[in-house]
């Protein structure tokens with residue numbers, strides 16, 4: 222199993238580190254445009270192998286796509302992150318050009334690759350990857366919902382004063398400060414709806430804290446987060462590489478599901494060796510349906526900037 226990670230910055234390196242530690246891939250290639258950077262990150266990570274107990278071979282390259290040839294999975298993290306006070310959508314001007322070139326190069330060298338798009342604004346970048354590569358829709362996956370759901374569980378556990386392993390929950394919709402839809406109605410603590418334990422006000426607070434999860438960290442760190450993003454990507458890569466058939470909310474091209482078409486947005490999918498093996502349609506309440514439509518409109522507005 223060969224995995225390429227484009228962008229050896231904060232998220233790309235964290236993702237390569239977690240893939241290494243989980244020890245399921247034979248090879249990870251890190252590629253970056255900055256001279257020597259991916260090689261340096263790869264060497265540093267490889268010097269953790271005997272300490273962390275993994276055999277995955279991690280190598281780095283400066284923009285040489287021939288080294289990525291034959292990749293089963295490729296992760297795109299190349300592009301600029303936001304600074305405090307910015308939205309993810311403001312990154313489109315620079316990141317669209319990068320994601321277009323990178324996705325074309327990846328597919329040229331690995332025609333059977335499954336792409337995982339991370340660069341922001343992620344839903345639009347996943348849509349752009351479809352436009353620029355023409356890959357079948359099961360082979361382009363936008364990562365956002367897995368991370369947002371992890372943050373949702375963190376906030377739920379905080380409110381419930383319980384371990385995160387006690388809680389379950391999912392975030393659908395656009396990966397943006399206003400477009401996320403944490404499904405509080407369906408969240409549970411050991412199968413018991415969380416509304417049995419938390420007031421409506423507290424649940425609304427959990428929802429709001431989840432939606433601004435990325436912005437909160439960006440304000441604290443001065444740039445956007447990388448540990449949880451890297452871990453979330455590594456979980457998607459593992460689900461595909463190990464044919465796990467696990468369910469994650471991912472940004473995928475819809476064709477009528479949830480009443481939406483011709484956009485990528487976060488919905489639950491089953492991930493296995495073929496990438497997206499199934500889109501799961503969760504029955505939504507009228508309010509959730511309305512919120513999903515608004516979120517989709519926000520995605521379409523950003524997609525329209527690709528042609529502006």
Ligand SMILES: NC(=O)c1ccc[n+]([C@@H]2O[C@H](COP(=O)([O-])OP(=O)(O)OC[C@H]3O[C@@H](n4cnc5c(N)ncnc54)[C@H](O)[C@@H]3O)[C@@H](O)[C@H]2O)c1
Pocket residue numbers: 227228229230231232233252253254255258298299300301302303309312316319322323338339340341343364365368396444445446447450
């Ligand atoms: N979808 C998500 O949930 C999520 C989570 C975290 C970060 N992100 C996004 O991921 C992206 C990366 O974030 P980061 O914190 O790792 O940034 P970073 O600046 O640390 O790393 C980005 C790397 O991309 C490289 N790069 C730029 N252009 C390139 C190109 N054409 N080819 C190859 N490499 C290139 C840069 O040299 C840099 O090393 C940002 O757009 C950020 O917003 C998304």
Ligand SMILES: O=C(O)C[C@H](O)C(=O)O
Pocket residue numbers: 302303309341368396434435436439445446450
């Ligand atoms: O917040 C960001 O800009 C980065 C990423 O999308 C995140 O949610 O951490």
